[in-house]
Amino acid sequence: xxxxxxxxxxxxxxxxxxxxxxxxxxxxxxxxxxxxxxxxxxxxxxxxxxxxxxxxxxxxxxxxxxxxxxxxxxxxxxxxxxxxxxxxxxxxxxxxxxxxxxxxxxxxxxxxxxxxxxxxxxxxxxxxxxxxxxxxxxxxxxxxxxxxxxxxxxxxxxxxxxxxxxxxxxxxxxxxxxxxxxxxxxxxxxxxxxxxxxxxxxxxxxxxxxxxxxxxxxxxxxxxxxxxxxxxxxxxxxxxxxxxxxxxxxxxxxxxxxxxxxxxxxxxxxxxxxxxxxxxxxxxxxxxxxxxxxxxxxxxxxxxxxxxxxxxxxxxxxxxxxxxxxxxxxxxxxxxxxxxxxxxxxxxxxxxxxxxxxxxxxxx
Amino acid sequence: xxxxxxxxxxxxxxxxxxxxxxxxxxxxxxxxxxxxxxxxxxxxxxxxxxxxxxxxxxxxxxxxxxxxxxxxxxxxxxxxxxxxxxxxxxxxxxxxxxxxxxxxxxxxxxxxxxxxxxxxxxxxxxxxxxxxxxxxxxxxxxxxxxxxxxxxxxxxxxxxxxxxxxxxxxxxxxxxxxxxxxxxxxxxxxxxxxxxxxxxxxxxxxxxxxxxxxxxxxxxxxxxxxxxxxxxxxxxxxxxxxxxxxxxxxxxxxxxxxxxxxxxxxxxxxxxxxxxxxxxxxxxxxxxxxxxxxxxxxxxxxxxxxxxxxxxxxxxxxxxxxxxxxxxxxxxxxxxxxxxxxxxxxxxxxxxxxxxxxxxxxxx
Numbered sequence: 001x002x003x004x005x006x007x008x009x010x011x012x013x014x015x016x017x018x019x020x021x022x023x024x025x026x027x028x029x030x031x032x033x034x035x036x037x038x039x040x041x042x043x044x045x046x047x048x049x050x051x052x053x054x055x056x057x058x059x060x061x062x063x064x065x066x067x068x069x070x071x072x073x074x075x076x077x078x079x080x081x082x083x084x085x086x087x088x089x090x091x092x093x094x095x096x097x098x099x100x101x102x103x104x105x106x107x108x109x110x111x112x113x114x115x116x117x118x119x120x121x122x123x124x125x126x127x128x129x130x131x132x133x134x135x136x137x138x139x140x141x142x143x144x145x146x147x148x149x150x151x152x153x154x155x156x157x158x159x160x161x162x163x164x165x166x167x168x169x170x171x172x173x174x175x176x177x178x179x180x181x182x183x184x185x186x187x188x189x190x191x192x193x194x195x196x197x198x199x200x201x202x203x204x205x206x207x208x209x210x211x212x213x214x215x216x217x218x219x220x221x222x223x224x225x226x227x228x229x230x231x232x233x234x235x236x237x238x239x240x241x242x243x244x245x246x247x248x249x250x251x252x253x254x255x256x257x258x259x260x261x262x263x264x265x266x267x268x269x270x271x272x273x274x275x276x277x278x279x280x281x282x283x284x285x286x287x288x289x290x291x292x293x294x295x296x297x298x299x300x301x302x303x304x305x306x307x308x309x310x311x312x313x314x315x316x317x318x319x320x321x322x323x324x325x326x327x328x329x330x331x332x333x334x335x336x337x338x339x340x341x342x343x344x345x346x347x348x349x350x351x352x353x354x355x356x357x358x359x360x361x362x363x364x
Numbered sequence: 365x366x367x368x369x370x371x372x373x374x375x376x377x378x379x380x381x382x383x384x385x386x387x388x389x390x391x392x393x394x395x396x397x398x399x400x401x402x403x404x405x406x407x408x409x410x411x412x413x414x415x416x417x418x419x420x421x422x423x424x425x426x427x428x429x430x431x432x433x434x435x436x437x438x439x440x441x442x443x444x445x446x447x448x449x450x451x452x453x454x455x456x457x458x459x460x461x462x463x464x465x466x467x468x469x470x471x472x473x474x475x476x477x478x479x480x481x482x483x484x485x486x487x488x489x490x491x492x493x494x495x496x497x498x499x500x501x502x503x504x505x506x507x508x509x510x511x512x513x514x515x516x517x518x519x520x521x522x523x524x525x526x527x528x529x530x531x532x533x534x535x536x537x538x539x540x541x542x543x544x545x546x547x548x549x550x551x552x553x554x555x556x557x558x559x560x561x562x563x564x565x566x567x568x569x570x571x572x573x574x575x576x577x578x579x580x581x582x583x584x585x586x587x588x589x590x591x592x593x594x595x596x597x598x599x600x601x602x603x604x605x606x607x608x609x610x611x612x613x614x615x616x617x618x619x620x621x622x623x624x625x626x627x628x629x630x631x632x633x634x635x636x637x638x639x640x641x642x643x644x645x646x647x648x649x650x651x652x653x654x655x656x657x658x659x660x661x662x663x664x665x666x667x668x669x670x671x672x673x674x675x676x677x678x679x680x681x682x683x684x685x686x687x688x689x690x691x692x693x694x695x696x697x698x699x700x701x702x703x704x705x706x707x708x709x710x711x712x713x714x715x716x717x718x719x720x721x722x723x724x725x726x727x728x
Contacts, residue, residue: 005398009405012607017392020400024391028384034369034687036384038566038612041373041690074438074568075589078603082587111587197604202402204438204568204606223446223475225439239442240561242568242606243376248402323398326405 006348009326010154010301011177012197014343018259019251037247042240050250051236057253061263064186064209069232071208072246077176080193080206081108084148084172085115087218087228094145097121099138099164102129102153103332108174109148121147128333129156131293135165146170146190152178154198155330157303157337158296163188170214178300179207180256181342182267190214196245198300199342201252205245256342266342270299273340273349277302280353284360291333305335311363312336318359324352370712373690374518374665375541376561378707382623383615401611406604414614415600421617425627428550428573433596435572436610441540444557444570445472448512448536449479451582451592458509461485463502463528466493466517467696472538473512485511492697493520495657499529510534510554516542518562519694521667521701522660527552534578542664543571544620545706546631554578560609562664563706565616569609620706630706634663637704637713641666644717648724655697669699672727676700679723688716 007014023037030037033046040047055070064070073079089096095117098109101124112118121140122133140147147166152159154177163171163185170190179194186192191210197203210228218229224238225231231238236246260266274297281288281304291303306312312335319327329337340349371378387401394401397410404411419434428434437443453460459481462473465488476482485504486497504511511530516523518541527535527549534554543558550556555574561567574592582593588602589595595602600610624630638661645652645668655667670676676699683691693701704713 003398004393007399007403009403012403012405012604014403015400020392020402023402024388027388027391028381029368034367034689035371036379038384038387039371039373039376039378041376042567074440074443074606076438076603079438079589082589086587111589114585114587195604202608203406203604204609221478223450223478225443225446225475239440240376240559240567242438242609244566244608245568245606325398 003323005323005325006344006351007325008338008340008344008352010330010337010339011195012203013339013341015202015248016252016255016259016343019248019255022251023248038244040243042237042243047243050247051241054246054250054253057250057257058207061180061253061256062184062186062209067212068186069210069212069215071210071228071231072236072241072249073206073208073231074204074242076195076203076206077104077174077193078107078111080174080208081111082114083226083228084146084191085112086222086226088170088214089116089145091219092116092145094143095119095141097141097144097147097169099133099147099149100124101132101150101158102156103330104153104155104174104176105148105150108150112148116145119144129153130158130291131296132158132160138164140166140169142167142169144169146172148172148174150174152298152300154301154339155303155333156291157298157301158292159298159300161295170211178298180263180266181270181299183263196249201248202245204242205249207249260342269346270340270342273344273346274299274302276346276349276353277338277340277356280356283357284364287360287364288356291335300341301337301339303329303333303335303337305329309335315359319352319355322351322355324355367687369687369689370708370715371689372702372704372708372716374562374694374701374703375705376567377703377705379566379612380616380619380623380707383612383619386615387612402608404607406601406607411607414611415605418610418614418617421614421621422571425544425617425620426548426550426573431576432550433574433576433579435574435592435595436600436605436613437570437572437595438568438606440559440567440570441468441538441557442471442475444538444572445475446478447590447592448510448555449476450586450590452534452578453480453509455583456480456509458507459483459505461505461508461511461533463497463511463513464488465496465514465522466520467694468517468519468538468540469512469514472514476512480509483508491657493517494522494655495660496522496524502528504530504533506531506533508533510536512536512538514538516662516664518665518703519667519697520655521662521665522656523662523664525659534575542662544627544630545634545663547627560613562703565612566609568606569613571613624706633710634704634706637708637710638663638666640710640713640717641702641704641720644720647721648728651724651728652720655699664705665701665703667693667697667699667701669693673699675727682723683716683719686715686719688719
């Protein structure tokens with residue numbers, strides 16, 4: 001077998017090795033079916049079991065209440081940036097509140113503006129999106145159609161420690177890059193959506209968890225594929241869904257339940273992993289600098305700079321030589337970024353932490 | 365290895381075995397990359413090569429002229445049912461002409477009605493969608509925004525032998541179920557789109573071939589993910605595309621070029637395959653009845669009935685026992701249907717033809 005590297009990419013990202021091994025083993029023919037998962041009908045009893053199990057796993061992991069639907073859609077989070085306001089803002093005579101904590105929140109609000117009035121409830125631009133707001137800082141419209149926030153900003157590496165309180169206004173969350181990294185009180189959300197390619201599976205499927213009462217508000221004049229109500233009534237089978245990607249979500253959530261032991265345990269592991277990096281950075285006393293303010297640090301994406309930016313290139317090169325891949329930061333923040341999603345093993349983070357200490361000793 | 369069956373499903377459908385074997389071999393790590401195709405970044409040089417090769421393969425197979433873009437999108441053909449009128453009908457003060465030859469054409473026209481005025485240029489309902497129109501039968505509006513047709517109706521098994529002539533009005537084609545089954549003069553089309561899960565790959569990606577000049581007509585107030593111009597400018601990487609499904613399209617088109625030898629050769633093979641079934645049906649002298657009128661018969665989907673409908677159940681049961689799977693027809697047409705896409709080997713069709721003759725001898 002090809003040697004595998006530790007992949008710190010912000011997404012698509014690492015998948016658990018046992019999941020890849022199972023997918024590989026059965027790729028020519030699912031046991032007892034005689035066809036590949038890539039060939040079976042989305043109406044077959046085999047796929048029905050797979051999609052139902054994927055949903056059941058998510059319901060168990062997140063304790064999703066019965067009055068929420070779980071959808072498996074296409075188009076990534078960016079299609080949700082459009083569908084949320086197409087369904088709940090356009091024609092509503094209300095505005096929607098957007099909390100802007102980084103690149104993705106800003107993009108979401110930009111798409112919403114094509115459909116109606118957008119208010120900015122908070123904007124972290126002044127400090128270059130290095131933190132999330134406190135509740136008291138939010139300028140919320142009690143009559144808003146909904147409040148949208150980004151639970152974890154992948155590029156800036158800032159994460160809400162807990163969701164904002166929006167009273168009776170539906171809370172809509174783009175959880176793409178921290179979905180399934182910890183328990184979440186779904187009952188506080190109207191909609192929580194996440195593309196799969198960070199913590200839940202490969203690129204090509206997006207999970208949308210939506211409260212029943214919102215489905216009644218979708219407009220009648222939307223194309224079917226953009227209407228949450230029709231998609232929910234069809235149980236994500238309005239047309240052919242991304243069968244393989246949903247199968248992978250089933251395998252990843254099987255792994256979270258059986259191998260990890262659920263999201264409380266996953267959170268513990270994620271906290272241990274991220275702490276390894278923070279400790280290494282602390283010990284280097286200013287050689288590395290974390291972008292996020294301490295209270296807003298992400299469990300998933302650690303965006304950091306080398307104080308001496310000339311060392312970025314050798315740092316990345318030497319890291320790559322050790323099988324530590326994709327550590328370059330996004331150009332809007334600069335420096336480096338270690339994305340350490342659920343599937344990144346603690347050994348990978350330890351190897352990175354050790355390398356960071358060594359590199360600091362070498363070059364300080 | 366699990367024994368594989370002959371899968372006559374209308375889609376998702378069989379994939380070429382060498383394609384599945386290559387995907388399986390490299391599933392844990394692409395050669396020299398150290399990461400799975402399910403884990404690599406869509407911005408990596410490895411994926412750039414894959415998506416560029418998939419496009420180059422399609423350009424070579426279909427002789428796509430330089431003034432056409434090739435897009436890899438999500439949402440299936442049904443998302444195209446919406447995107448075509450959102451981009452080219454809404455706000456145009458024109459109507460769009462729809463040619464209705466079966467279930468999918470009707471669905472496409474229904475979605476278009478959410479965006480603007482739809483004219484029916486021909487409707488095959490009177491004869492239960494058993495044929496395609498002749499050119500002279502079309503009632504075309506010379507000022508139409510576009511003319512939409514379905515080159516092959518999967519459920520009814522009727523296929524246009526050649527595309528309609530629409531003069532200067534852009535021709536838009538849903539080619540989902542006959543894409544890559546034969547050469548097509550792309551220069552006669554404004555847009556040709558096809559979901560992958562029949563002839564081009566697994567479910568989860570949709571190929572859209574669109575003429576440059578149409579991109580200039582897209583409205584400015586559409587969400588980005590629904591705007592062809594933005595998607596084309598980003599070369600299908602406006603956001604994370606369905607990486608694995610695009611990789612599979614590359615492998616399938618590699619196979620079409622290297623193993624089959626191109627679409628003229630594929631057409632020959634498809635004609636041989638379908639003829640095996642027609643010959644068997646002819647020899648049974650009325651025991652089986654083909655839904656499609658002779659001039660409109662599809663190369664891909666053979667919808668047929670047993671004259672004695674009581675025999676449907678034993679026919680399907682005995683077929684399944686021989687590893688001939690998914691032959692049940694769609695409820696709107698009834699009876700049986702053999703979908704024999706590119707990847708169905710001639711041995712599979714021969715086995716089915718032999719079984720049909722045997723079953724007829726047994727029960728006639």
